[in-house]
Amino acid sequence: MSVLVYAETEAGKLKKVAFEVASYGKAVADQMGTEVIAVTFNAADANALGNYGVSKVMNISADGNFDAKIYASGIQQAASEAVAKVVVVSSSADSRYLTPLLAVGLDAGYATNVVAAPSNLAPFTVKRTAFTNKAFTQTEISSEVKIIGVSNNAFGLVENATACTVEDFAPSLAASTITVESVDKATDKVTIADAEVVVSGGRGLKGPENWHLIEDLADTLGAATACSKPVSDMGWRPHSEHVGQTGKPVASNLYIAIGVSGAIQHLAGINSSKVKVVINNDPEAPFFKAADYGIVGDAFEVVPQLIEKLKAFKAQA
Amino acid sequence: MKILVCISHVPDTTSKINFVENDTKFDTNGVQYIINPNDEFGLTRAMWLKEKSGATVDVINVGGAETESTLRKALAIGADKAIRINTEAVDATQVAKEIVAVTQNDAYDLIIAGRESIDYNGGMVPGMIAAMLGASYVNNCVGLEIEGDKATAAREIDGGKETVSTSLPLVIGGQKGLVEESDLKIPNMRGIMMARKKPLEVVEPNGATALSTTTKFEKSAPKGEVKLVDADNVDQLIDLLHNEAKVI
Ligand SMILES: Cc1cc2nc3c(=O)[nH]c(=O)nc-3n(C[C@H](O)[C@H](O)[C@H](O)COP(=O)(O)OP(=O)(O)OC[C@H]3O[C@@H](n4cnc5c(N)ncnc54)[C@H](O)[C@@H]3O)c2cc1C
Ligand SMILES: Nc1ncnc2c1ncn2[C@@H]1O[C@H](COP(=O)(O)O)[C@@H](O)[C@H]1O
Numbered sequence: 001m002s003v004l005v006y007a008e009t010e011a012g013k014l015k016k017v018a019f020e021v022a023s024y025g026k027a028v029a030d031q032m033g034t035e036v037i038a039v040t041f042n043a044a045d046a047n048a049l050g051n052y053g054v055s056k057v058m059n060i061s062a063d064g065n066f067d068a069k070i071y072a073s074g075i076q077q078a079a080s081e082a083v084a085k086v087v088v089v090s091s092s093a094d095s096r097y098l099t100p101l102l103a104v105g106l107d108a109g110y111a112t113n114v115v116a117a118p119s120n121l122a123p124f125t126v127k128r129t130a131f132t133n134k135a136f137t138q139t140e141i142s143s144e145v146k147i148i149g150v151s152n153n154a155f156g157l158v159e160n161a162t163a164c165t166v167e168d169f170a171p172s173l174a175a176s177t178i179t180v181e182s183v184d185k186a187t188d189k190v191t192i193a194d195a196e197v198v199v200s201g202g203r204g205l206k207g208p209e210n211w212h213l214i215e216d217l218a219d220t221l222g223a224a225t226a227c228s229k230p231v232s233d234m235g236w237r238p239h240s241e242h243v244g245q246t247g248k249p250v251a252s253n254l255y256i257a258i259g260v261s262g263a264i265q266h267l268a269g270i271n272s273s274k275v276k277v278v279i280n281n282d283p284e285a286p287f288f289k290a291a292d293y294g295i296v297g298d299a300f301e302v303v304p305q306l307i308e309k310l311k312a313f314k315a316q317a
Numbered sequence: 318m319k320i321l322v323c324i325s326h327v328p329d330t331t332s333k334i335n336f337v338e339n340d341t342k343f344d345t346n347g348v349q350y351i352i353n354p355n356d357e358f359g360l361t362r363a364m365w366l367k368e369k370s371g372a373t374v375d376v377i378n379v380g381g382a383e384t385e386s387t388l389r390k391a392l393a394i395g396a397d398k399a400i401r402i403n404t405e406a407v408d409a410t411q412v413a414k415e416i417v418a419v420t421q422n423d424a425y426d427l428i429i430a431g432r433e434s435i436d437y438n439g440g441m442v443p444g445m446i447a448a449m450l451g452a453s454y455v456n457n458c459v460g461l462e463i464e465g466d467k468a469t470a471a472r473e474i475d476g477g478k479e480t481v482s483t484s485l486p487l488v489i490g491g492q493k494g495l496v497e498e499s500d501l502k503i504p505n506m507r508g509i510m511m512a513r514k515k516p517l518e519v520v521e522p523n524g525a526t527a528l529s530t531t532t533k534f535e536k537s538a539p540k541g542e543v544k545l546v547d548a549d550n551v552d553q554l555i556d557l558l559h560n561e562a563k564v565i
Contacts, residue, residue: 068454069454094475098444100443100445104410109408109528110410110529111529112438113438125532130438130531131328131334131437132438135537137531137533137535140530142530177483178454180479181481182480183474184477184479185478192476196564197565221565239494245435254565268330292544293545294545298548302551313555
């Protein structure tokens with residue numbers, strides 16, 4: 001028996017979510033009195049998972065791009081080999097793509113957007129968000145094998161030094177039915193999905209020529225940039241930056257909204273961010289009701305000051 | 318070509334979310350129901366494919382009689398036939414199994430579902446259908462072209478977009494980008510009249526069992542007051558973010 005975690009890599013290196021699912025997996029394994037085994041693809045630094053409670057890594061070598069069907073087949077065989085009772089995955093786009101396939105393969109009940117360790121093992125009960133973060137549900141999973149999709153940044157990283165062995169695992173991987181023709185991705189930028197901090201701009205910034213404010217602030221904080229829907233609709237920013245109900249969900253530790261009014265559809269997508277800051281010249285903007293910290297002021301005056309002071313703060317730290 | 322669009326019947330985002338019966342049931346009182354936005358983008362894309370190559374478009378929902386108004390709306394937008402599987406939707410596994418059972422008698426070349434529903438936010442049904450059918454599957458689909466039995470699709474990925482090619486039968490998890498908001502049509506009078514005459518078949522469930530259940534709901538805690546910082550005092554904001562919130 002074990003808890004299996006799918007620890008994702010990017011270009012052979014473990015992603016931050018890999019350590020988060022390991023931390024979560026360790027908490028579940030402790031409750032169940034068992035160990036955490038990780039499955040990885042092409043991980044060069046798999047040992048690092050030992051810092052978060054993993055005692056064994058099954059590393060699979062796979063060529064080419066990520067493919068949901070191929071990866072699901074590998075994880076499924078790892079789960080059988082490890083006699084996993086619980087499988088833990090992240091909420092990344094790739095994990096959300098492959099896990100429904102894995103759930104069918106393992107005949108497992110699957111809960112997404114899970115925010116806490118199980119509150120009970122029998123019946124197996126987890127807390128998850130629903131109604132685009134307006135509520136939580138208690139969800140019971142009744143199948144023999146259970147799959148948990150952990151909401152990004154909800155559980156956090158919990159160090160737990162453990163002796164860890166890394167083994168090669170060579171399952172018979174499924175054949176792909178999808179051919180990737182081209183990939184259009186900025187590789188030098190922090191993505192919204194991975195970011196700890198997201199800086200977002202709305203229509204209040206007046207035009208794309210002013211986006212250096214958002215970008216400079218983001219650079220200073222090592223943050224990803226995002227925008228409201230009208231901003232991407234008008235072509236000021238690429239669609240991949242649009243966040244909200246119809247765009248990307250954001251679950252960062254810090255979300256800074258500048259010149260964004262805080263419409264319900266915008267908030268729906270960013271509500272699971274831990275700390276929200278708003279900068280807006282209209283004290284009546286609805287965002288002030290959703291934010292933790294706010295400045296009523298003109299973005300063109302406040303943001304340059306903020307960048308300058310943050311640079312000084314970072315230099316000092 | 319035969320297309321099936323899965324339609325989830327969900328509360329409008331602006332609806333107040335409340336729970337009743339000791340927080341075990343969603344309070345439907347005064348709630349306005351809509352076609353799940355991701356499904357509406359998919360349905361509109363299906364209409365375009367129909368115009369271009371003469372496909373038939375069926376829509377399907379797993380749910381009680383209360384979802385029929387939403388299915389009628391899909392018919393008014395232009396779907397040819399609606400199917401309602403007459404059982405309460407409990408979890409994604411059960412919903413996917415029930416939909417797959419219907420496609421066993423009547424095979425589809427393309428099944429369009431949404432990336433996720435805005436009520437339970439599961440994001441699981443399309444992938445599960447694809448796995449059960451052994452069909453090709455593209456999630457977070459923001460573009461789709463079909464030529465014969467070949468498909469080209471665009472998938473949104475973290476930080477960008479990827480173009481893939483595959484073959485039918487295909488299942489997609491769709492979202493905005495398949496069509497734009499300005500392409501969505503409010504059904505006109507003629508569409509609504511025609512929808513009344515279109516078939517809405519009620520099918521009895523196949524008895525698929527769910528693997529998970531929601532036992533209790535809880536509203537998110539109301540937020541505390543925002544802490545306002547003076548516009549000439551951004552140092553205080555930095556201090557709060559560093560020492561109080563501990564996020565920088
Ligand atoms: C079905 C549906 C889905 C939607 N999905 C989304 C979604 O996913 N994401 C999304 O973002 N929106 C979505 N919307 C749109 C949403 O309702 C709002 O229209 C949108 O979020 C507003 O964008 P904004 O805040 O940038 O612009 P505005 O509402 O125009 O707000 C601009 C703000 O900037 C402030 N401002 C102006 N000048 C300055 C200045 N100099 N300094 C500081 N502040 C300034 C103003 O006070 C104002 O509050 C959706 C709408 C619908 C109907
Ligand atoms: N009860 C249902 N009936 C028909 N389709 C559904 C149902 N529930 C979910 N779907 C489809 O599956 C998609 C994803 O839903 P979910 O997995 O619940 O997030 C939705 O956008 C719909 O296309």
